[in-house]
Amino acid sequence: xxxxxxxxxxxxxxxxxxxxxxxxxxxxxxxxxxxxxxxxxxxxxxxxxxxxxxxxxxxxxxxxxxxxxxxxxxxxxxxxxxxxxxxxxxxxxxxxxxxxxxxxxxxxxxxxxxxxxxxxxxxxxxxxxxxxxxxxxxxxxxxxxxxxxxxxxxxxxxxxxxxxxxxxxxxxxxxxxxxxxxxxxxxxxxxxxxxxxxxxxxxxxx
Amino acid sequence: xxxxxxxxxxxxxxxxxxxxxxxxxxxxxxxxxxxxxxxxxxxxxxxxxxxxxxxxxxxxxxxxxxxxxxxxxxxxxxxxxxxxxxxxxxxxxxxxxxxxxxxxxxxxxxxxxxxxxxxxxxxxxxxxxxxxxxxxxxxxxxxxxxxxxxxxxxxxxxxxxxxxxxxxxxxxxxxxxxxxxxxxxxxxxxxxxxxxxxxxxxxxxx
Amino acid sequence: xxxxxxxxxxxxxxxxxxxxxxxxxxxxxxxxxxxxxxxxxxxxxxxxxxxxxxxxxxxxxxxxxxxxxxxxxxxxxxxxxxxxxxxxxxxxxxxxxxxxxxxxxxxxxxxxxxxxxxxxxxxxxxxxxxxxxxxxxxxxxxxxxxxxxxxxxxxxxxxxxxxxxxxxxxxxxxxxxxxxxxxxxxxxxxxxxxxxxxxxxxxxxx
Amino acid sequence: xxxxxxxxxxxxxxxxxxxxxxxxxxxxxxxxxxxxxxxxxxxxxxxxxxxxxxxxxxxxxxxxxxxxxxxxxxxxxxxxxxxxxxxxxxxxxxxxxxxxxxxxxxxxxxxxxxxxxxxxxxxxxxxxxxxxxxxxxxxxxxxxxxxxxxxxxxxxxxxxxxxxxxxxxxxxxxxxxxxxxxxxxxxxxxxxxxxxxxxxxxxxxx
DNA sequence: ATCTAAACGAGACGGTACGTCAGGTCTTGGT
DNA sequence: ACCAAGACCTGACGTACCGTCTCGTTTAGAT
Numbered sequence: 001x002x003x004x005x006x007x008x009x010x011x012x013x014x015x016x017x018x019x020x021x022x023x024x025x026x027x028x029x030x031x032x033x034x035x036x037x038x039x040x041x042x043x044x045x046x047x048x049x050x051x052x053x054x055x056x057x058x059x060x061x062x063x064x065x066x067x068x069x070x071x072x073x074x075x076x077x078x079x080x081x082x083x084x085x086x087x088x089x090x091x092x093x094x095x096x097x098x099x100x101x102x103x104x105x106x107x108x109x110x111x112x113x114x115x116x117x118x119x120x121x122x123x124x125x126x127x128x129x130x131x132x133x134x135x136x137x138x139x140x141x142x143x144x145x146x147x148x149x150x151x152x153x154x155x156x157x158x159x160x161x162x163x164x165x166x167x168x169x170x171x172x173x174x175x176x177x178x179x180x181x182x183x184x185x186x187x188x189x190x191x192x193x194x195x196x197x198x199x200x201x202x203x204x205x206x
Numbered sequence: 207x208x209x210x211x212x213x214x215x216x217x218x219x220x221x222x223x224x225x226x227x228x229x230x231x232x233x234x235x236x237x238x239x240x241x242x243x244x245x246x247x248x249x250x251x252x253x254x255x256x257x258x259x260x261x262x263x264x265x266x267x268x269x270x271x272x273x274x275x276x277x278x279x280x281x282x283x284x285x286x287x288x289x290x291x292x293x294x295x296x297x298x299x300x301x302x303x304x305x306x307x308x309x310x311x312x313x314x315x316x317x318x319x320x321x322x323x324x325x326x327x328x329x330x331x332x333x334x335x336x337x338x339x340x341x342x343x344x345x346x347x348x349x350x351x352x353x354x355x356x357x358x359x360x361x362x363x364x365x366x367x368x369x370x371x372x373x374x375x376x377x378x379x380x381x382x383x384x385x386x387x388x389x390x391x392x393x394x395x396x397x398x399x400x401x402x403x404x405x406x407x408x409x410x411x412x
Numbered sequence: 413x414x415x416x417x418x419x420x421x422x423x424x425x426x427x428x429x430x431x432x433x434x435x436x437x438x439x440x441x442x443x444x445x446x447x448x449x450x451x452x453x454x455x456x457x458x459x460x461x462x463x464x465x466x467x468x469x470x471x472x473x474x475x476x477x478x479x480x481x482x483x484x485x486x487x488x489x490x491x492x493x494x495x496x497x498x499x500x501x502x503x504x505x506x507x508x509x510x511x512x513x514x515x516x517x518x519x520x521x522x523x524x525x526x527x528x529x530x531x532x533x534x535x536x537x538x539x540x541x542x543x544x545x546x547x548x549x550x551x552x553x554x555x556x557x558x559x560x561x562x563x564x565x566x567x568x569x570x571x572x573x574x575x576x577x578x579x580x581x582x583x584x585x586x587x588x589x590x591x592x593x594x595x596x597x598x599x600x601x602x603x604x605x606x607x608x609x610x611x612x613x614x615x616x617x618x
Numbered sequence: 619x620x621x622x623x624x625x626x627x628x629x630x631x632x633x634x635x636x637x638x639x640x641x642x643x644x645x646x647x648x649x650x651x652x653x654x655x656x657x658x659x660x661x662x663x664x665x666x667x668x669x670x671x672x673x674x675x676x677x678x679x680x681x682x683x684x685x686x687x688x689x690x691x692x693x694x695x696x697x698x699x700x701x702x703x704x705x706x707x708x709x710x711x712x713x714x715x716x717x718x719x720x721x722x723x724x725x726x727x728x729x730x731x732x733x734x735x736x737x738x739x740x741x742x743x744x745x746x747x748x749x750x751x752x753x754x755x756x757x758x759x760x761x762x763x764x765x766x767x768x769x770x771x772x773x774x775x776x777x778x779x780x781x782x783x784x785x786x787x788x789x790x791x792x793x794x795x796x797x798x799x800x801x802x803x804x805x806x807x808x809x810x811x812x813x814x815x816x817x818x819x820x821x822x823x824x
Numbered sequence: 825a826t827c828t829a830a831a832c833g834a835g836a837c838g839g840t841a842c843g844t845c846a847g848g849t850c851t852t853g854g855t
Numbered sequence: 856a857c858c859a860a861g862a863c864c865t866g867a868c869g870t871a872c873c874g875t876c877t878c879g880t881t882t883a884g885a886t
Binding site: 020021022024047048049060063068 | 875877
């Protein structure tokens with residue numbers, strides 16, 4: 001089940017302006033909301049059929065605009081967390097990292113939080129290369145970029161040793177986060193955030 | 207599809223010595239081998255039916271001893287990598303870590319390596335809580351333990367700062383590994399191993 | 413495996429005119445034809461899977477409209493023999509009965525005839541009360557009615573003694589037919605038809 | 619699932635008198651009793667596994683002596699009804715027939731009677747030619763013979779017309795019985811017995 | 825005001841894999 | 856050699872969900 005593009009289907013710009021009935025924005029909203037609701041209630045109960053029924057929509061209306069249920073959920077997720085990325089980096093690095101992680105953990109771990117959803121999407125990315133691409137580019141990459149920005153600011157403030165491999169550091173931090181989320185061998189609480197932030201800060205200290 | 211226990215079903219030791227036909231060890235081997243073969247060839251083409259056919263075995267014989275195809279593959283994987291864990295830690299820490307990561311990356315990335323299989327199992331653990339448990343306990347935990355041992359040796363050699371949160375460090379290192387494996391945004395090569403090892407070693411240096 | 417209703421699922425007439433894709437009549441035909449073919453070739457090789465494959469149809473499409481393979485075959489049989497019932501009764505009774513039996517025996521005994529199929533359906537009716545009902549009502553009852561009509565005509569012509577229990581006579585005649593078909597201790601040939609017709613005619617003669 | 623021989627497995631008479639442990643007659647009884655119990659309780663719940671469990675016996679012990687569960691049940695049935703055949707024929711024919719039918723109907727229709735069992739065996743005979751043979755020879759044939767004897771006595775008493783096809787008459791009578799048992803469109807009560815007997819007697823009257 | 829192409833709710837369709845079930849055979853260790 | 860237990864192979868079953876394909880209806884923009 002390859003998945004390739006997201007929401008708006010490819011429409012060559014120069015073709016014809018438009019004809020026929022316009023897309024029903026209400027249906028789009030209903031679908032996204034239904035998908036997110038179902039995902040938060042019980043990820044395993046998420047299916048195109050279920051989304052369609054809850055949204056009061058035909059299955060084809062979903063397949064017309066998305067290539068799979070995961071594309072739907074990802075789009076819903078992206079809308080929901082669009083403004084969540086706090087990029088303020090007032091320094092020092094350890095504090096910025098701790099804040100970043102604490103905020104992220106909060107959004108994930110809160111009851112009704114996005115944790116199960118994120119896990120499910122990451123899981124699907126392992127099975128569907130097409131989805132893996134948009135998952136990587138639209139969800140993971142921005143979060144890596146946000147962390148890179150925080151680290152870059154620290155570099156600018158001269159808080160770091162020279163020759164730092166920022167990319168690797170980002171992977172250490174985000175990796176720890178995801179690893180704990182996916183394996184559930186340790187909690188994602190504030191203590192964890194502080195521990196990880198402290199280690200990461202020490203790793204780059206001059 | 208909940209998954210709970212692994213291969214040998216719970217048989218209280220004191221109950222009865224045994225009666226009836228004994229388990230066919232050949233069949234067990236054939237099943238595990240078939241599962242591993244199929245998984246390495248094409249993880250997505252892995253199904254109970256396919257395993258049964260290739261192993262020359264009835265489906266029921268698989269369901270009698272395992273709860274899902276993932277239990278089978280996990281057991282096969284565990285047998286295959288049982289002795290892979292190199293726990294030698296001659297120090298210094300950075301070198302030990304680099305070796306650990308390099309070896310691990312090699313087993314994963316080699317053509318015909320276990321990378322796709324690991325990804326698929328990690329993915330399934332997100333969907334099946336029962337499998338998640340045995341995955342965590344039988345596969346992930348031993349690898350965390352191996353790393354903890356390496357770090358513990360470094361502590362013993364006095365290479366580390368006091369007050370180190372070893373668990374968090376393990377999660378940074380393994381997390382980075384898994385994060386790159388799952389998201390595929392960066393290669394798992396020797397340079398990556400060295401980068402990660404260097405950062406980790408710095409993070410704990412006194 | 414209870415079986416309850418036949419082909420068209422109950423749709424209350426006043427509810428809704430219809431929505432969604434209409435039933436595919438071609439598929440219906442293919443299924444019935446495939447079922448009948450398979451049944452005539454080898455009743456024991458009849459299975460939902462086989463029907464589906466030969467009809468070029470998904471199994472679900474069969475289960476959507478019928479409750480079991482026997483419902484399918486019965487419907488196919490009913491279509492095939494719909495007009496087989498010769499109800500002409502020119503008298504005298506013995507001749508009419510002989511003709512009725514001869515024709516029936518021919519349809520049953522002919523190579524590629526419905527004999528094995530009828531036996532299989534009668535057998536299944538013993539195991540599935542739901543199927544027994546439609547079998548009785550849709551297949552057996554019409555044949556009893558046809559015989560009753562023949563006998564009724566003879567009564568009208570004054571060929572019979574008063575106080576005749578027509579139902580019992582029908583059961584004697586059809587019973588003899590089925591008994592021989594099911595037990596196979598004696599042939600179903602024209603001589604048999606004449607013997608049975610003669611005895612039945614004598615039984616009701618004034 | 620062809621079924622061929624009944625209880626005692628083919629043992630060439632001249633071979634060896636006997637060696638090894640003797641057949642466990644208790645097990646045989648337990649098996650037959652368990653089979654009959656299950657058959658009378660709920661024919662559909664009858665299976666080799668179930669019989670074995672209730673008899674406290676291994677499945678193999680059943681398959682060693684019988685070829686299928688139906689052979690078992692048939693043997694149990696034959697033991698149970700061995701002496702049921704009342705062959706007294708004091709005349710006149712109509713009365714003898716009525717008595718024969720009434721007694722048979724009673725054994726079948728009584729709650730806990732053999733009706734469902736007979737139906738199930740007749741059904742199985744349609745699916746298994748091997749069983750059909752022993753069913754015909756060991757169960758049906760004796761009952762036909764009993765009726766033939768009754769009719770033969772009537773012939774001897776000069777109650778019948780010349781040129782009577784006794785076989786056909788038997789099939790009319792037993793056929794009516796079986797037809798009503800298998801299709802259940804009419805009761806098997808005393809009135810039915812009298813109706814059938816009356817018609818049959820008239821059919822052969824001089 | 826009409827025409828027309830597209831979107832829509834509904835739901836039937838072909839397909840794949842699943843997990844279950846019963847039948848009949850084979851093997852173990854004990855009697 | 857028999858037995859109870861129970862693992863084994865086989866093959867069909869009925870279910871679930873997927874993604875596609877009609878239906879007949881609705882709606883917006885072009886004419």
